[in-house]
Amino acid sequence: MKIRPWVFSIALAAGCTALQAAPQQMASPHAENLENCLEGFASCDYAHLNSQEKQAVGKATEENNFMDCFHGFSDCDKKQLNSEQQQEVARAHRIQNLQGCVDGIGECDMTLLTDKQRQQVEQLARARNFQSCLDGTGMCEQSQLSVDQKQQVAEANHYNNLENCLEGMGDCNQTLLSTEEQQNVARETHNRDLRQCLEGSDTCDPSRLSRAEQRDVAAVSRGQKLAN
Numbered sequence: 001m002k003i004r005p006w007v008f009s010i011a012l013a014a015g016c017t018a019l020q021a022a023p024q025q026m027a028s029p030h031a032e033n034l035e036n037c038l039e040g041f042a043s044c045d046y047a048h049l050n051s052q053e054k055q056a057v058g059k060a061t062e063e064n065n066f067m068d069c070f071h072g073f074s075d076c077d078k079k080q081l082n083s084e085q086q087q088e089v090a091r092a093h094r095i096q097n098l099q100g101c102v103d104g105i106g107e108c109d110m111t112l113l114t115d116k117q118r119q120q121v122e123q124l125a126r127a128r129n130f131q132s133c134l135d136g137t138g139m140c141e142q143s144q145l146s147v148d149q150k151q152q153v154a155e156a157n158h159y160n161n162l163e164n165c166l167e168g169m170g171d172c173n174q175t176l177l178s179t180e181e182q183q184n185v186a187r188e189t190h191n192r193d194l195r196q197c198l199e200g201s202d203t204c205d206p207s208r209l210s211r212a213e214q215r216d217v218a219a220v221s222r223g224q225k226l227a228n
Contacts, residue, residue: 040064072096104128136160168192200224 030048037044037057049057062080069076069089081089094112101108101121110118126144133140133153145153162177164170165185174182190208197204197217206214 033043033045033048034053034057037046037049037053038060040061044057046054046057065075065077065080066085066089068074069078069081069085070092072093076089078086078089097107097109097112098117098121100106101110101113101117102124104125108121110121113121129139129141129144130149130153132138133142133145133149134156136157140153142150142153158176161171161173162181162185165172165174165177165181166188168189172185174185177185193205193208194213194217197206197209197213198220200221204217206217209217
């Protein structure tokens, strides 16, 4: 049962004796028991409520159950709903289901959609799949792509792979690069290693440097030690 901040007001509207007491009595065991009953707690002692309080608790229980059903909570007891509430809950469920289908998150029952809604959901799903293929993240169903989209995805994948190789980050498959691109990657990798060596980085690999570059790195290192 979900706690609802408004349930206590039901007892106020019903004019419950316990809530009509002086403010200093609000924390009395009787008032606490009434609140537990209104909120559906297992610690509720129903036998200690008067007739007005029992009516208020019954009303709160009905409202809480309706809201549980309305929001799709597991505590929902649909048998306790009247026909009007059942219609409202069914309408809310269809809306929630449509939202899940549109977002591609959570439960989606396509059988609850109209033909128009189903077409829109399928179109959105194809758009999400295309974006996933372009980004190289998540699931990518190549079979759902058009010829033009497949070409765009191939170009995007090639660019992403090239960027990873140039930056030395992520997955890099140099066999997918052209000769010119491989040369650019080798040059950028060498320059990056030289910068790291000059900065005294632990990732420096001196074996990749020329003799002249190694001498420059050694000179910079000596200068930094003298400065310190």
